[in-house]
Amino acid sequence: MKGRTVALGEWRGREAAALMVDGRLDDLIVGSDAPPPGTIYRAAPERPMKGQGGLFLRTPEGRVFLRQTKGVSPRAPLLVQVTGYAEPGKAPPVTTRLSLKGRHVVLTPGAPGVNPSRAIRDPDRRAALAALAEGVAPEGVGVILRSACAEADDDAIAEELRALADALAQILADAGTEPAVLLEGDGPQALAWRDWTAPASVERGPDALELSGALDALEALADPSETLPGGARMTVEATRALVAVDVDTGTDTSPAAALKANLAMATAVPRALRLRGLGGQVVIDPAPSPKRDRKAIETALKAALRDDPVQTALLGWTALGLVELQRQRARPPLPV
Template sequence: MKGRTVVLGDWQGREAAALMVDGRLDDLIVDADAPRPGTIYRARPDRPMKGQGGLFLSTPEGRVFLRQAKGASPRAPLLVQVTGYAEPGKAPPVTTRLALKGRFVVLTPGAPGVNPSRAIRDPDRRAALVALAEGALPGETGLILRSACAAAEDAEIAEELGALADALGQILSDSNKDTALLLEGDGPHALAWRDWVDPAEVERGTGAFERLGVAEAIEALADPTETLTGGARMTVEATRALVAVDVDTGTDTSPAAALKANLAMAQALPRALRLRGLGGQIVVDPAPSPKRDRRQVETALKAALRDDPVQTALLGWTALGHIELQRQRARPPLPL
């Protein structure tokens, strides 16, 4: 099955969305019980974490954690937004820097300015989009014009901008001081429409995951070991402290086997982490190879991470020859 297909269905009774590229599972979003990223609360400051610069806050759905709490009043309610999923047993992380995200635009209250995506290269189109947005922004609100604007109709962009501006106005004008859920984050189906913007067929309905092979592909993720090109293998296992990735050359016994295995790992790792919903600290134990090969492996890994929708920082190499990464917890761990 060639081309891109977005499959909207459910997995184990939870709303889910899958992206198939040329018949292979490329991305997966499964709903979780935790608050969704993008959820906005009016929260009440609870208990500061002395020495860590953080603050716990109370919401109608439990406690959340604000890392940068400098200047927060112990009594005044705060508007906060969930930024990702927490480790098991920990409070969800939040920020006071709100952002309302749509398919075409992102509203950023308190950060004025219109910023078109660098992927929109046509200068005339960039100028037209800036002119369209400038007259519609409320107050000290900024705007990011996403790459999908390049091929969208102006009326579609204006409609979404108006809807997000209305939602933001209601949130900011609410003078109630009680804790409240003000905006729920997008679920998997809405996220698929919002973020998977390249042309694709859309399949939905009961049994869509089984009919199109998505369920089988998800079940295969229960095996932590993946076969890489050239016969190499990569094993991805989540521990309580970090995600460990082990690379070995497998059946390849050629002199360049280690380098080929590590380059194959670099290409495959973002997808493996994305499909399993893994984030936080990632430690890769590459196949043993000379230090002169490290730059080539780094370059390949950085290129693969650039195309990954989940923000990941490559921190470098350890004294033991491991590769360290820090990955945003943008997806909940896949229940396998």
């Protein structure tokens, strides 16, 4: 099936959104009991954790952890925002640098300036968008114009900017003292509308994933192994400490089998991690290949990560010949 389809439905009783591209599952978001990124709390500081260089805070939904504590009063309530999902048994990470994200714009209080997305290449369009944002944005608040602005209607962009500015003004004017939820983070279907902006057909309803073909692909994710082009295989497994990715050449016995397997892995691994909701420390054990091939593998991996919506840093190679990644925990782990 050619084209893009967004399925907005349920999976195992949880809200879910799936993106199918040419009949293949390309992205997936499943609801979680944890507070989603973007949630803003009025939080009460607890004891500082000097050994960890951070501070626990109390919210109505449990404790959260703030790592950057410079200038933070140990007594006054704080406005904090969830930045990602926590490792099992740990408190969600938060920041005091708030941002409000919409389909077209992102507001960044305390970081003024207007910044159109690099994906918007037309200089006239960039200039027009910057002028539009400067005319609407509140003083002292920065505006990031997302790539969806390239084709969007100016009135829709301005309307969203005003709505986000009003919401931000209410949050910043908060004068309460007790822990409270000031803004709920977006669930799977709201995230799909916000981030999957390319034209697509939409399936809605409890059985949307089945009708779109996403359900079979989702169930297949229970198998940690994935076949790569040329007969190679990649296995993705989450442990308590890290996510391990193992690559083997499979049925390919040609002289270039290892390089082909590793290049195929580089292309496939961002999607494999994204669909499973895996982040944090990722260690890749490539198929054995000479050091001269490392540059080609790095180049392919960087290109694939550049197109991935989840922020990931390629840290380099270890002495044992493993590849290390540090990946944002932007999605909840897929329930097994």
